Amino acid sequence: RFLAGSMVLHPYLQDGPSSFLAHQDHSIITKKAPCIYTCGHVLLPQVCADLVSEVRAFESQASPHTPPSPLHEKGVLLDELGMHGAVRAFIMERICQYAQHILPNDQELDSDDFLAYIVHYTPAEDDNSMDEHVDESHVTFNVCLGPYGGFTGGNLVLQTEDGDDDKHKIVIEHQIGQAVMHAGWIRHCALPLVSGERYNMVIWCRARLKHTSSSSSNRANHSTFYEDYKTYLRLLRPVHDSHTPQGRDIAFNVPMLPKLRSSMRPHYTILI
Numbered sequence: 001r002f003l004a005g006s007m008v009l010h011p012y013l014q015d016g017p018s019s020f021l022a023h024q025d026h027s028i029i030t031k032k033a034p035c036i037y038t039c040g041h042v043l044l045p046q047v048c049a050d051l052v053s054e055v056r057a058f059e060s061q062a063s064p065h066t067p068p069s070p071l072h073e074k075g076v077l078l079d080e081l082g083m084h085g086a087v088r089a090f091i092m093e094r095i096c097q098y099a100q101h102i103l104p105n106d107q108e109l110d111s112d113d114f115l116a117y118i119v120h121y122t123p124a125e126d127d128n129s130m131d132e133h134v135d136e137s138h139v140t141f142n143v144c145l146g147p148y149g150g151f152t153g154g155n156l157v158l159q160t161e162d163g164d165d166d167k168h169k170i171v172i173e174h175q176i177g178q179a180v181m182h183a184g185w186i187r188h189c190a191l192p193l194v195s196g197e198r199y200n201m202v203i204w205c206r207a208r209l210k211h212t213s214s215s216s217s218n219r220a221n222h223s224t225f226y227e228d229y230k231t232y233l234r235l236l237r238p239v240h241d242s243h244t245p246q247g248r249d250i251a252f253n254v255p256m257l258p259k260l261r262s263s264m265r266p267h268y269t270i271l272i
Contacts, residue, residue, distance in 0.1 A: 009057055010050040014082050016089035032170050033160045035102050035186060039141075040178030042094060043201075048145040048176050052199045054081060055118050068117035068202075074127050078116040078201075087116040087203060095181075095205060099139045102183050103207055109139060113206040118145065121154055121190065121198045129154070130190040137184035137204035144174035145199040153194030156180055159187035174198065 021042065030038045043051075058065070058076050068075035078087055091111045099109045115137075121128055142156070154174065161168040172180055182188065184204065 009054050013047070013050060013054065014086050016086045017093040021090070021094065029098060029101065031101070032172070033158070035183035036158055036160070036170055037098070037101055037181045038172065038178060039098055039181055040175060042179045043143055043145075043177045045148075045177060048143075049147065051118065051145050051201065052147050055120065055199060059120065068119050069130075071130050071133060072119050072121075072127065074120040074122065075118050075199075078118065083116070087114065088112065091203065091205060095139070095141050095203065098141075098181055099205065099207075102139055102181070106210055107138075107207045108210050109205045110208040113208075115204040116201070118199055118201050121151075121193055121200075123193060123195070123197065129192040132159070132187055132189040134187055135184035135204055138207040139181065139205045140184050141179055141181050141203040141205065143179040143201045144176050145201055146176040147197070147199070148176060149196075151193055151196035151198040153192060154198050155191045157189050157191060158182060174200070 021044070028040050028042075032038060055076050058081065059074070065080055066077050067073040068077055078084065088111055091109060091114060096109045096111060103109070119130075121130075151174075156172045156174065158170045158172070158180075159168060160170055
């Protein structure tokens with residue numbers, strides 16, 4: 001396994017938005033429902049392809065790494081690719097502006113406090129979808145990376161209101177380079193892939209009151225969100241490694257990231 005902080009194939013990805021963002025156009029933001037937007041296309045096609053190849057190289061190594069999500073093991077945390085600084089700059093350059101469509105007027109994103117990862121969906125039964133859940137974020141930014149011609153199915157389904165009827169559901173078909181932005185408390189799931197494999201870059205962002213100092217003092221290497229997540233997974237490691245349905249149920253009875261949970265509005269719990 002290559003060392004954290006080094007990208008063996010495409011080091012330019014660590015440089016920040018100037019090297020990989022598509023041309024900014026605020027007209028690309030489309031409201032699908034309250035607190036649900038699409039933003040396309042935010043990443044250049046070659047950048048999407050290079051991120052996919054970088055994750056494939058990372059996954060090919062034998063050493064264990066932190067799973068990107070408690071609900072899904074395949075993928076990588078972007079901190080472990082050395083992309084913390086680049087993601088932080090991406091948040092400052094684009095996502096902070098977009099997020100104002102969701103946040104109350106007295107709040108803004110804390111660009112120093114986020115969790116970013118790439119999740120990998122495959123045809124395998126355990127890896128081809130994601131159960132309904134809410135995110136531990138105030139704003140979630142989800143970008144489809146592809147690969148081109150590499151998947152069908154796997155639509156994102158978001159629940160706009162309580163209840164399970166279809167009229168309260170928004171179904172979004174992933175497009176490479178396009179982002180879906182939504183409030184973290186929105187219930188959502190990823191439907192099973194019909195064929196192929198898919199990679200998505202997901203950024204969980206925390207908010208703060210405007211005119212307050214950063215929660216992590218502009219830390220250069222990792223955010224407090226990343227550290228909280230690592231601690232949480234260490235607590236769940238015996239359960240997480242068991243790969244049993246019983247263990248999974250136990251894991252999701254453990255409160256995740258209590259500092260964030262106490263600040264979220266409205267209050268939800270993880271759904272499985």
